[in-house]
Amino acid sequence: MNLRAIKPMNETQTRILDAxxxxxxxxxxxxxxxxxxxxxxxxxxxxxxYHFGSKDALIEAVFRRRLDPxxxxxxxxxxxxxxxxxxxxxxxxxxxxxxxxxxxxxxxxTRGGGRTFTRLLGRAYTDPAKPIRQLIGQMYATAMERFxxxxxxxxxxxxxxxxxxxxxxxxxxxxxxxxxxxxxQLIAGAKPEDRYDARVLEDRLAAFMSAGxxxxxxxxxxxxxxx
Amino acid sequence: MNLRAIKPMNETQTRILDAxxxxxxxxxxxxxxxxxxxxxxxxxxxxxxYHFGSKDALIEAVFRRRLDPxxxxxxxxxxxxxxxxxxxxxxxxxxxxxxxxxxxxxxxxTRGGGRTFTRLLGRAYTDPAKPIRQLIGQMYATAMERFxxxxxxxxxxxxxxxxxxxxxxxxxxxxxxxxxxxxxQLIAGAKPEDRYDARVLEDRLAAFMSAGxxxxxxxxxxxxxxx
DNA sequence: CTATCATTCAAACGTTCGTTTGAAAGGATT
DNA sequence: AATCCTTTCAAACGAACGTTTGAATGATAG
Numbered sequence: 001m002n003l004r005a006i007k008p009m010n011e012t013q014t015r016i017l018d019a020x021x022x023x024x025x026x027x028x029x030x031x032x033x034x035x036x037x038x039x040x041x042x043x044x045x046x047x048x049x050y051h052f053g054s055k056d057a058l059i060e061a062v063f064r065r066r067l068d069p070x071x072x073x074x075x076x077x078x079x080x081x082x083x084x085x086x087x088x089x090x091x092x093x094x095x096x097x098x099x100x101x102x103x104x105x106x107x108x109x110t111r112g113g114g115r116t117f118t119r120l121l122g123r124a125y126t127d128p129a130k131p132i133r134q135l136i137g138q139m140y141a142t143a144m145e146r147f148x149x150x151x152x153x154x155x156x157x158x159x160x161x162x163x164x165x166x167x168x169x170x171x172x173x174x175x176x177x178x179x180x181x182x183x184x185q186l187i188a189g190a191k192p193e194d195r196y197d198a199r200v201l202e203d204r205l206a207a208f209m210s211a212g213x214x215x216x217x218x219x220x221x222x223x224x225x226x227x
Numbered sequence: 228m229n230l231r232a233i234k235p236m237n238e239t240q241t242r243i244l245d246a247x248x249x250x251x252x253x254x255x256x257x258x259x260x261x262x263x264x265x266x267x268x269x270x271x272x273x274x275x276x277y278h279f280g281s282k283d284a285l286i287e288a289v290f291r292r293r294l295d296p297x298x299x300x301x302x303x304x305x306x307x308x309x310x311x312x313x314x315x316x317x318x319x320x321x322x323x324x325x326x327x328x329x330x331x332x333x334x335x336x337t338r339g340g341g342r343t344f345t346r347l348l349g350r351a352y353t354d355p356a357k358p359i360r361q362l363i364g365q366m367y368a369t370a371m372e373r374f375x376x377x378x379x380x381x382x383x384x385x386x387x388x389x390x391x392x393x394x395x396x397x398x399x400x401x402x403x404x405x406x407x408x409x410x411x412q413l414i415a416g417a418k419p420e421d422r423y424d425a426r427v428l429e430d431r432l433a434a435f436m437s438a439g440x441x442x443x444x445x446x447x448x449x450x451x452x453x454x
Numbered sequence: 455c456t457a458t459c460a461t462t463c464a465a466a467c468g469t470t471c472g473t474t475t476g477a478a479a480g481g482a483t484t
Numbered sequence: 485a486a487t488c489c490t491t492t493c494a495a496a497c498g499a500a501c502g503t504t505t506g507a508a509t510g511a512t513a514g
Contacts, residue, residue, distance in 0.1 A: 045472095047492075176398065
């Protein structure tokens with residue numbers, strides 16, 4: 001009778017998830033302890049195990065709360081654009097924006113904790129713990145397939161394995177951008193104030209990714225060199 | 228008398244560093260315990276504290292052993308290309324290759340643990356622990372300034388803040404590519420076998436990054452749309 | 455041979471971890 | 485008013501953590 005996933009959450013569960021989101025982002029999954037976390041949430045220590053079962057299950061719940069709706073939104077946005085195009089193939093730029101839009105809009109949600117979550121998410125892609133990567137992987141699986149098919153339609157001349165690589169690069173660019181904190185800037189001169197304006201950031205990211213996706217083939221360059 | 232950084236390491240220290248590199252990569256900095264780590268290295272539990280002082284100091288030593296020489300190599304490669312160009316400005320592609328070459332060559336070092344380290348490094352950029360990010364940040368500081376100046380010379384027409392963003396994106400692409408494991412592929416269809424051929428990977432990465440760096444300005448796109 | 459030094463080792467230190475327990479509290483239904 | 489079920493709570497559980505200690509070991513120099 002595990003109906004918990006279906007029915008809406010009570011206040012305690014929400015408070016735990018919010019606090020967990022913040023603590024996991026600040027200290028990592030192992031670094032954030034149940035005691036700190038429950039104290040921050042203002043609930044009893046045992047509440048996590050009662051409502052979620054274990055710390056690992058809590059981690060999964062933290063991701064599931066935001067990531068599942070986010071990927072639904074991504075696919076919906078993609079299909080909206082496809083419907084609007086009425087059969088004509090989408091541009092790569094449009095597909096890219098359909099994918100990154102949802103995550104970037106979440107950055108602006110400072111109050112609701114969305115921004116906190118995007119940073120956490122950016123890090124989770126490369127988390128050392130295998131279960132976490134697997135969890136993320138399976139949550140993205142259907143959306144990834146869907147978008148890959150869309151790219152194939154948009155760029156039929158691009159070899160499949162090259163496309164896979166470039167999707168990989170694009171994903172890395174997005175993940176790193178989401179994970180980056182205001183506090184540390186590897187490159188001096190970055191302005192923190194416009195860092196999280198979603199519209200500007202979407203334009204910048206889409207321009208970079210789209211150009212990278214349309215890059216001349218590396219193999220072609222090699223042949224030119226050899227010839 | 229802290230001459231330890233200068234003089235060559237003994238076998239025990241090397242074994243600890245090798246084991247730490249592997250354990251930190253597999254389980255994270257908090258997840259890898261001193262007991263597991265020293266057992267893997269075949270040394271006594273107290274050896275880490277004796278030779279390095281603390282676990283945190285060990286983490287720093289793990290990075291310093293590889294990252295310092297790597298950034299020296301990067302700058303040397305950049306200056307080699309600049310000397311070769313005899314005053315003519317370098318192409319952005321050449322600068323990019325000077326930067327990513329060192330990390331990609333390390334990927335092929337399966338025996339010496341270089342490949343292990345690159346994965347660890349890719350993750351460290353976005354580690355939740357602030358001291359670690361600061362450590363990485365200061366280790367990259369001089370190289371980053373140097374490469375930024377090189378990019379400014381190569382693309383004088385590109386606005387500075389746009390360049391900073393695109394360097395940020397490029398760094399993310401590289402970091403994510405380094406951190407990615409064989410086990411998890413978000414995008415189905417990737418071929419693991421050619422994943423770590425450094426020459427091919429350098430071509431692919433350089434093509435993507437270079438195109439992204441030369442992308443038309445996002446602002447210009449916006450104006451076009453509005454007009 | 456002896457003294458000196460750096461290194462290794464087993465054992466223990468106090469702390470913190472995730473989880474479990476059983477009682478207390480609260481609200482809804484009969 | 486009495487019953488049942490969910491939720492909260494303080495306390496304790498055993499295990500694992502990073503670090504420290506003091507004795508044993510081994511090589512080097514006087």
